[in-house]
Amino acid sequence: MEVRVAAKAGFCFGVKRAIEIAMATVRNMAGPIYSLGPLIHNSQVVEYLAAKGIREIKSIEGIDVGTLIIRSHGVGPALLETARAKGLNIVDATCPFVRRAQVLARDLIEKGYQVVVVGDRDHPEVKGIVDWTRGRATVIENPAEAALIKKESKIGVVAQTTQPLENFESVLKVLSETGAEMKVCNTICNATAERQQAALDLARQADVMIVVGGANSANTRKLADICRESGTPTYHIETAGELDPVWFRGAKIAGLTAGASTPDWIIEEVKNRMSEIEEMNCQEEGMKEAMEV
């Protein structure tokens, strides 16, 4: 069995950068260090960072000293102002692509546009973008919601960075039918689309697919769905320990991909374990054949 890793898998630029910033903060800053929410959606990495001294908090209430790391999803200006007013030291690890969406949304609202954010309204990134418009933007998740929008003369549109392009385009089509003047800012980051395409390409070649990433990571779950929809048996795991040798029996090619919040060391562990399983399965096959002779 050959183990193939997807051409694009694992940490995206923004997550890698956030982890590097967090590690540099641990090295250079004295005093308590906090991250507002999990720095990434991967419990193994979060545990590792906790062991290095980064404490995850849900709110800055009651936190009056120390350093606050802002994760790649970003936050709104009100939270930053409150944290600064408390005297907290802020280390901003907002992904530059998310930052671009925040700035565009803020500028559009200042220029008098009705701002529409195409994305998941419960996602922290979307909440942060809306906060940059001081709460005045409207979140639209799909074309059906776009059809209900109150008609304004000027509509400015930005997207959650991880939006599927097809959904963004379908929403734009509905909005354009309102006849409003439209200013469209495509703020979709191609890291997600690249990982999804690479996973699909590999799933089409493979007999079995392994997708590695946090159980609570939406982008990892999406990768697993895409692989499954290709018809290839697919397993979503968090660590190498979850691999079951039975999954690989009779497989000639085993594919491996990972969500944007999965570090290289976990991918490597899984890959090594898959190679060990291959050896074990070969030995078992060899023994069976020998006993039959």
Ligand code: F3S
């Ligand atoms: Fe940034 Fe794109 Fe990753 S927006 S956090 S590089 S998915």
